[in-house]
Amino acid sequence: MSTITSPVLEDTKLRADIDRSLRHPVMFFFASGAVWLAISLLLGTMASIKTHAPDFMSCCSFLNYGRTMPAHMSALIYGWGAQAAFGVIIWLMSRLSRQECKKSGIILAAGHWWNLMVAIGTVCVLSGSGTGVVWMAFPQAIMISLVLTYFFIGIWAVIAFRVRRGGHIYISQWYLLAALFWFPWVVISGLMFGQLFLGDGDALMVTASTAWFRSALMFLFFTPVAAASAYYIAPKVTGRPVYSYHLAIFGFWALAIVGPWTGMDRMMGAPIPAFMQFLSAGAAVLLVVPAIALFINIIKTAASNKDALAHSPSLRFTVAGAMGMLIFTLMGAVMSLPSALKYTQFSIAQYGLELTGLLGFFSMCMFGAIYFIVPRITNREWISAKMISLHFWLFIYGIVFIAIFYTFLGGFMHGYALEQVGESIMASSGRLYPYAIGLTTGFVFLLFAIFMFCCHLLFMWLRLGRRSNHPTLLSSHSPSMPHGPEGDLDKLEPMDSNQVAH
Amino acid sequence: MTVKTFFYGLIASFGVPWLVMLVVPYGSMRSMEPVRYDEINDERTDLFQAKRSGRTSNGSLVYAQEGCAMCHSQVTRPSYAGVDVFREGQGGTKSHPERGDTRRITHAWDFEREDRAHIGEARIGPDLGNFGNRLAALEVSENEATAVAMGVKIVKEDKSRLTQKEIIAALGDKAFDKELYLYKHLYNPREEGLNDPGDENAWSVCQSNPQFFKKVGNFGQGAATAVDVKDGQQVVANDRCKSLVNYLINLKKDGAVPYAMQYAKNKKKAGK
Numbered sequence: 001m002s003t004i005t006s007p008v009l010e011d012t013k014l015r016a017d018i019d020r021s022l023r024h025p026v027m028f029f030f031a032s033g034a035v036w037l038a039i040s041l042l043l044g045t046m047a048s049i050k051t052h053a054p055d056f057m058s059c060c061s062f063l064n065y066g067r068t069m070p071a072h073m074s075a076l077i078y079g080w081g082a083q084a085a086f087g088v089i090i091w092l093m094s095r096l097s098r099q100e101c102k103k104s105g106i107i108l109a110a111g112h113w114w115n116l117m118v119a120i121g122t123v124c125v126l127s128g129s130g131t132g133v134v135w136m137a138f139p140q141a142i143m144i145s146l147v148l149t150y151f152f153i154g155i156w157a158v159i160a161f162r163v164r165r166g167g168h169i170y171i172s173q174w175y176l177l178a179a180l181f182w183f184p185w186v187v188i189s190g191l192m193f194g195q196l197f198l199g200d201g202d203a204l205m206v207t208a209s210t211a212w213f214r215s216a217l218m219f220l221f222f223t224p225v226a227a228a229s230a231y232y233i234a235p236k237v238t239g240r241p242v243y244s245y246h247l248a249i250f251g252f253w254a255l256a257i258v259g260p261w262t263g264m265d266r267m268m269g270a271p272i273p274a275f276m277q278f279l280s281a282g283a284a285v286l287l288v289v290p291a292i293a294l295f296i297n298i299i300k301t302a303a304s305n306k307d308a309l310a311h312s313p314s315l316r317f318t319v320a321g322a323m324g325m326l327i328f329t330l331m332g333a334v335m336s337l338p339s340a341l342k343y344t345q346f347s348i349a350q351y352g353l354e355l356t357g358l359l360g361f362f363s364m365c366m367f368g369a370i371y372f373i374v375p376r377i378t379n380r381e382w383i384s385a386k387m388i389s390l391h392f393w394l395f396i397y398g399i400v401f402i403a404i405f406y407t408f409l410g411g412f413m414h415g416y417a418l419e420q421v422g423e424s425i426m427a428s429s430g431r432l433y434p435y436a437i438g439l440t441t442g443f444v445f446l447l448f449a450i451f452m453f454c455c456h457l458l459f460m461w462l463r464l465g466r467r468s469n470h471p472t473l474l475s476s477h478s479p480s481m482p483h484g485p486e487g488d489l490d491k492l493e494p495m496d497s498n499q500v501a502h
Numbered sequence: 503m504t505v506k507t508f509f510y511g512l513i514a515s516f517g518v519p520w521l522v523m524l525v526v527p528y529g530s531m532r533s534m535e536p537v538r539y540d541e542i543n544d545e546r547t548d549l550f551q552a553k554r555s556g557r558t559s560n561g562s563l564v565y566a567q568e569g570c571a572m573c574h575s576q577v578t579r580p581s582y583a584g585v586d587v588f589r590e591g592q593g594g595t596k597s598h599p600e601r602g603d604t605r606r607i608t609h610a611w612d613f614e615r616e617d618r619a620h621i622g623e624a625r626i627g628p629d630l631g632n633f634g635n636r637l638a639a640l641e642v643s644e645n646e647a648t649a650v651a652m653g654v655k656i657v658k659e660d661k662s663r664l665t666q667k668e669i670i671a672a673l674g675d676k677a678f679d680k681e682l683y684l685y686k687h688l689y690n691p692r693e694e695g696l697n698d699p700g701d702e703n704a705w706s707v708c709q710s711n712p713q714f715f716k717k718v719g720n721f722g723q724g725a726a727t728a729v730d731v732k733d734g735q736q737v738v739a740n741d742r743c744k745s746l747v748n749y750l751i752n753l754k755k756d757g758a759v760p761y762a763m764q765y766a767k768n769k770k771k772a773g774k
Contacts, residue, residue, distance in 0.1 A: 054708065067568065201532045202610075206618050348626075
């Protein structure tokens with residue numbers, strides 16, 4: 001107790017206050033996001049089954065592939081992806097700006113409204129009233145409502161940044177700020193050109209704008225949020241500074257400059273201006289640059305404290321996410337080469353790549369952040385290291401299987417069959433069969449992993465976590481505390497009774 | 503880096519591609535001039551128009567809402583992007599009985615008056631850009647096969663062949679019904695004997711679509727387009743199904759293009 005000086009105490013109290021102020025909205029975003037992830041994976045599994053057993057539950061038209069597939073992606077993006085990102089954005093921005101959130105009630109209400117909209121949208125898609133555009137399948141009114149709701153959530157992170165304490169702006173804050181800025185611009189553009197001007201514009205550019213929208217949302221929203229999380233978690237858990245700050249800034253600007261040019265390669269060969277198709281294909285290759293910058297920085301930072309890497313679930317997920325980013329962009333680069341694109345453009349590879357990015361990279365980083373944030377905002381530790389470990393390995397197995405077997409092998413095999421003039425299109429479907437079963441297998445692993453994660457998170461939400469000073473580590477023989485001084489929080493209890501009252 | 507320079511950087515790095523990749527092409531393609539045939543080379547002076555009839559707009563919406571584009575594309579890419587144009591039936595046919603080689607890549611005017619171009623996500627099923635043409639070809643071959651089976655002479659005494667109209671008139675209700683064929687396909691794509699047009703292999707992972715059908719009482723002679731009849735009830739297509747079928751029958755992207763837009767070595771006159 002004698003070693004705790006006054007500034008340290010104040011700092012600890014400030015962090016505890018920030019955590020407490022954001023407990024309800026952040027926990028709500030994470031918990032409901034996790035449930036949406038489970039729903040999305042269930043729908044994805046159903047869609048996958050339908051590609052190798054089309055008569056499975058064929059009496060239920062709402063489970064048809066054409067409906068479950070866009071519903072699965074929409075639930076994944078707006079149900080899980082956006083909500084996990086919102087939770088991380090508002091918590092991380094408040095922590096790094098050292099400002100409590102005064103309007104958590106508004107964020108919480110907006111979060112409920114967001115969930116209601118996603119639920120109605122998903123029901124609409126499943127009942128055949130969606131738009132049929134994969135990443136924008138919700139009806140127009142739902143999409144507009146989601147954009148408006150976003151402003152009620154995101155604005156508080158911007159305000160927290162605006163009234164930040166301390167002079168230094170961390171790399172994570174730059175990434176978050178950019179994501180907050182890009183998200184509305186990207187979604188409103190996609191909405192305007194892809195839906196609102198429908199019937200009044202050019203049919204091809206409507207489709208092209210939705211292709212651009214998908215890519216922009218991935219690289220200009222999900223990627224910066226995941227990168228911000230990784231750049232926060234890695235130094236925080238290891239207790240070491242980011243390996244190279246210049247490299248981090250370089251990676252950020254590389255992403256900002258290259259990211260908005262991608263997406264139109266999905267329209268290769270379609271009658272839109274050819275320069276757009278080839279520019280996007282080139283940009284997809286260049287995306288490897290920011291991925292390498294992120295990968296080197298996170299790996300080098302994590303490697304500076306090998307104990308933390310071995311024991312901390314947050315760091316393990318984050319490092320896996322950084323690897324996921326590199327693999328995702330490398331696969332994207334190979335698949336976007338014009339010589340390869342003829343095989344991959346209409347093969348299953350594109351869907352597999354989206355799964356690799358959203359699950360193998362973004363979700364991994366979000367899991368890392370959630371394992372770090374939730375004990376702090378609930379003041380409880382994760383119940384079981386075994387459940388975390390199972391979540392990690394089952395998820396890794398599932399996504400690596402999908403990335404290598406389904407996306408890469410299956411994608412090129414399917415594409416190769418499609419490119420054989422003398423071969424019937426049904427024969428290419430035949431070649432797809434083992435890979436379709438492979439995708440279902442991958443989804444089953446992911447479902448088990450997410451079941452573990454969901455249960456664990458819901459227990460934490462119900463405040464059933466361990467009441468302990470020691471974080472839940474993947475090994476019980478930790479010589480040090482990889483989560484930093486946060487465990488000292490309980491020492492404040494006698495001084496401020498409010499801190500234990502929540 | 504200050505916050506101000508950061509935002510200047512963001513606006514520039516995002517704004518330029520936003521304009522170049524989205525706004526400007528959107529505006530320019532929205533106001534595309536129609537293409538005119540060339541009097542000297544094409545022997546006609548009208549404008550190229552994608553021909554459609556019936557409830558294609560409603561059908562296009564149903565096509566989108568039911569997620570048909572998840573498995574079916576509607577584009578024949580140039581040879582730098584794939585071999586689509588060489589796949590028989592996809593971009594046209596090599597030996598059309600009247601027009602000869604009709605194969606060509608898809609161009610921007612093919613999507614005229616459509617709200618959304620269903621370029622497609624994947625080719626789990628066949629490309630449908632020229633499905634209407636393949637279906638028409640299937641109709642011809644099926645009718646001729648039925649005529650032969652029924653002993654109808656296709657070749658007249660003066661050695662000219664019967665026209666399709668004459669064959670259909672001779673076959674009566676045994677003639678191939680395109681709409682009924684599609685209703686059956688949508689009801690159960692794996693029904694025995696239901697061949698895919700342009701494809702000899704009947705195996706398909708296409709989904710059954712019970713949502714497109716309703717049960718009504720089986721009175722009198724029953725509906726000609728009923729896909730199933732049992733227990734005093736018949737299964738008939740609903741309104742959404744009819745508009746989708748109408749859209750599918752009209753999927754044709756092989757119209758003769760003006761001479762100047764032909765990329766083939768052996769260019770030919772568009773004709774009348």
